[in-house]
Amino acid sequence: MDIKEIKELVEILENSTLSTLEVVDKDGNSVLLEKSSAPAQVAVTAPVQPVVTPVQAAPAVEAVQADVASQAPSQMPTGHEGDPVDSPMVGVFYRKPSPDDEPYVEVGTQVKKGQTLCIIEAMKLMNEIPAEKDGVVTEICAKDGDLIEFGQTLFYIK
Incomplete structure (x- = not known):
């Protein structure tokens, strides 16, 4: 997970109603974001051992995507040219x-x-x-x- 992806996750958390967001990538690296009155804190950890079972972070990710999608304008303009x-x-x-x-x-x-x-x-x-x-x-x-x-x-x- 690169810094750009982490920054995007921070932005999503800041603009959502969630207080915590944890994402684990395919290599087992995890990012835990927590919202507080202070600026968002980011903890990135390397895997200690290979991930054997799938991480069940999908509901949190889906909740963030649904929250962001509800705030964003439609991307389907009609009659566009160019x-x-x-x-x-x-x-x-x-x-x-x-x-x-x-x-x-x-x-x-x-x-x-x-x-x-x-x-x-x-x-x-x-x-x-x-x-x-x-x-x-x-x-x-x-x-x-x-x-x-x-x-x-x-x-x-x-």
Whole structure:
């Protein structure tokens, strides 16, 4: 399990009603996350012996997925045109650099490859999401403050 996966698990826990989340990967490495009034604590352990029996963490994972899915907007926009720009992470979507500024892009905005389209806040870090190609923004699929899932479509660019 790499640090990116652990960060995504922390973000899921922070945005859910769960207080504890434990995940064990196929190699037997486990991650235990506990929510408290202090920042989330992460404990990563290496396997002491091979895992012989399956770990029954699936209900907790399903509960987190169901909780996140209930908070996320639909990913099935109709009438979209162009290529999708998908979120590379879980986080909170922002169209503007700050509340008083203008949005980075609007529908109809001509963009260049590498131009910032939005910001996704993950673990108190602001991550600029760049355009993957030159084109025109044909659809914006998320609203300011929306909880975004990994792989969720944010924009369409033609």
